Amino acid sequence: MASEPVVAYLPKYELAMNDPFTMMEVVRLGVSKIKLLSLADKMEISVAELAEILHISLRTIQRYDDSDTLDTHISEHIMLIDRLYRKGHAFFKTPHDFNQWMKSELFAFNYQKPISFIDTYSGIETVYDKLGQFEYGIFA
Secondary structure: OOOOOHHHHOOHHHHHOOOHHHHHHHHHHOOEHHHHHHHHHHHOOOHHHHHHHHOOOHHHHHHOOOOOEOOHHHHHHHHHHHHHHHHHHHHOOOHHHHHHHHOOOEHHHOOEOHHHHOOOHHHHHHHHHHHHHHHOOOOO
16 A cells, blocks of 8 residues: 655645745745744744835734735745745754844844845845855855
């Protein structure tokens, strides 16, 4: 008797973190407000701070019910930030250490805070790529 792969039972959102085609599908469907709130907790920032990063008002977020799905561009931004934080939390000793690193002025980012970059997709990729370099011992 053949068994189904464990991957078949993972929620689509979790699969999307490592598969660009699944990510596009999830983004098009939209992520829930609950994912946004969970991301703010993961980042150790307020929902107001995350709203600023996402370029939406706190009032707009407050209007959504927890189960409502967010529009495509906000969903994509949330998923890319979540992917970055998952990578950072896996690389650093503790999630809190990574969160503090994101809020520190660093030489590798021209003495700017990495969190200040993640309001744009290219900024998220810059921080993500830098973490990849750190994983291979490239700290310049």
